[in-house]
Each structure stands twice: as structure tokens, then as C-alpha cells.
Amino acid sequence: MKAYQQILLTTDLTKLSEEVARKAVNLAGHFNAQITLLHVIQRHPEDFQGSVDTFEELMETNRTKINTFVKAIPIKNTTPMLRLSEDSIENEIIEVAKEIKANLIIIGSYHGDEVTDDNQLNINIVKEQAMCDVLVVHPDQSKTA
Template identity: 35%
Template sequence: MPYQRIVLAVDLTDESIEVANKAAAMCKAFEGQLTIIHVIESLNYAYGGDVPIDVSDIQEQLQTTATKHMAALVDQLDIPVESTIVTQGGIESEIHRVAEELRADLIIVGSHGRHGLALLLGSTANGVLHGAPCDVLAVRVKSSH
């Protein structure tokens, strides 16, 4: 059965375009629809509880920056993108939630080297695999470092 509804989860690092190009190729091959999601881990969630300062301005800045980076990523693809989603929360749970809501056939994530945010996505790729409502494809990308 071909994949018709593909969810691409990106961390918006430089390597994201590699993963996005693979997702675009799969969409072309299967004539599927691509939704791209980026999850900003909420600071409260990341630190396991209440943060003693108001982080709403920081979260808003992160949202604005991520939305701009997402638009730039989409502009580099040679296929139409069904939708883009920038959301906040637990990374794996948000990816699972969106995949369920869209009745996705496939989630694509990058599997990165062990540096910076890529370390987070490396563990995220594993987290997405467990508990996913559909197939998961981890695309190995070369580290830029």
C-alpha cells in the first residue's frame, strides 16, 4: 500500500533539508500529501515542571523564528506542501497527535549525529518510533560538524 499522507517532523537544523528532500521524493513517488511539523518543546515540559520565570516571551520568539525557518524550508522543496505546523509541547506526543489527527500513513524523521539539537532529535526519532500510530521512516543524515 503506497503512503498517501506523510508527516515530516523536522528540527529545523541545517540537515532538515536532506530529510525534507527524501520526504518530497516519497510524496512524488506515491503521489502523496506532505505535512511538515516542527515541535518547540515547551520550557515547562523540558524542565519537568514550573519554570520560576515568565517564559511566554521566549516561547513566542521561538514560535516566530521557527515559523520563518519552516517557510524557508518549504520554499526549497520542489513539491507543494499540504500544510505546515509549528506547535509547542512534548515532541514525541505532538508528532503522534498530529499523525493521528491527519490519519497519516507514514512519519518521517531525521536521525542525526550527536551534537546540539541533533542529539535531541536522535532520541526523538527513537521516541517517535515507539507509540507511533503508523509506519516511521528514520532518514540518516550526515552531520555538518
């Protein structure tokens, strides 16, 4: 088996996703792998209606959140990445995985394999379209409740 060297860790920056990230960091440590931490913000055109200030505020708020998230885990050998997407979150994950040449995508699932907690990400789409392995991690919700 070829060792995982590029891991794409998707996150919604919630407390539950912190446990998923800790598991990913543990796995990455075994392979001495690089982690790209991806948070996708789905943009709907009506959300901004041309307001550059609102867009900039959203990006800055999420930059702060992702940096805080990285420090809380902590995640070494990581590249935090924010994406604003008018496309689907699934397509953005697949695109980033291709860009970084990921050989493993890690996704947290809080309610089974199909749709994540926020009902925006369909994990099955990522699993079907990914050109690499996809690991779905189920956090222990009793620890974070």
C-alpha cells in the same frame, strides 16, 4: 501495499534536515502524497515565566524559519505546522500523526536510531507508539559538513 497518502515529516529546521526533507519529497512524489512538515518547539515553563512577548517572538521566528525551509527544498503539497509543547516531542509527533491520519512518519537521524542530534527526540519511542509506519532517514553528512 497501500500507497502512502499522508506523510508526517518531522524537522528541526537544520541543514541536515533539508536533505532528509528532499528525500521525503522524492518519496511523496512517487505516491502523490500530502506532506505535513512538523517542527516541535519544546517549551519548559521556566523558559517564558509569563512573558507573552517572548512566546510570540519565538513562534514568529519559527514561523519564518519553517516557511524559509519549505521554500528552500521546495516542498509542494505541504502543510507547515509548528507546535509548542510542554509535553515530550515524541508525544507531540504521535498526536499530530493521529490528527492528520498519517500513514507514514519520516524522521531524520544524525547519530543512529535512538536519539537525534539535539538529544531531545528519542526515535525509538516514536517507532514503538506510532500507529503507522516510521521511516528513519540518515542524511549524508559529508554533503552538509
